[in-house]
Amino acid sequence: MTAPTPSTDVTEIDDTTFNDAIQGAEFAVVDFFASWCGPCHMFAPVFKALSKKYPQVVFLKLDGEKSPDARATVKIPGLPFFAFYRNGEYIDGVATSKQDRLQAKLDEHFGGDA
Numbered sequence: 001m002t003a004p005t006p007s008t009d010v011t012e013i014d015d016t017t018f019n020d021a022i023q024g025a026e027f028a029v030v031d032f033f034a035s036w037c038g039p040c041h042m043f044a045p046v047f048k049a050l051s052k053k054y055p056q057v058v059f060l061k062l063d064g065e066k067s068p069d070a071r072a073t074v075k076i077p078g079l080p081f082f083a084f085y086r087n088g089e090y091i092d093g094v095a096t097s098k099q100d101r102l103q104a105k106l107d108e109h110f111g112g113d114a
Helices: 018-023 038-053 099-110
Strands: 010-013 027-033 058-063 081-086 089-095
Touching: 010 018, 010 038, 018 027, 018 058, 027 038, 027 099, 038 058, 038 099, 081 099, 089 099
Parallel strands: 010 058, 027 058
Antiparallel strands: 027 081, 081 089
16 A cells, blocks of 8 residues: 555555554654544545544544554554554554644644644
8 A cells, every 4th residue: 555645535445554654754643533423424425524623633533443563552542542553653542523723733733723
């Protein structure tokens, strides 16, 4: 897999593409979700909209149930869970379905509009 590049969209990844995706991005945020998680599905359009506000960040989506190896790399206290990476290194994470809380974390780690 070619590493995703910053864009205004969300790329779905899995266990086989997880490492390449986070290693190949200067800044990345991974949405860990589950198919049975209602708040995860409701928050998906917000996550996609935020990808347009932060074009310097690679936005990734991963079904944790289908990707247990990737899921095991972070401690997930609840869903949806967003993991933040800089140059492939995990730097922070937040379990939230509140746009303002996720946006505050994005601003904290990656700055506002680029």
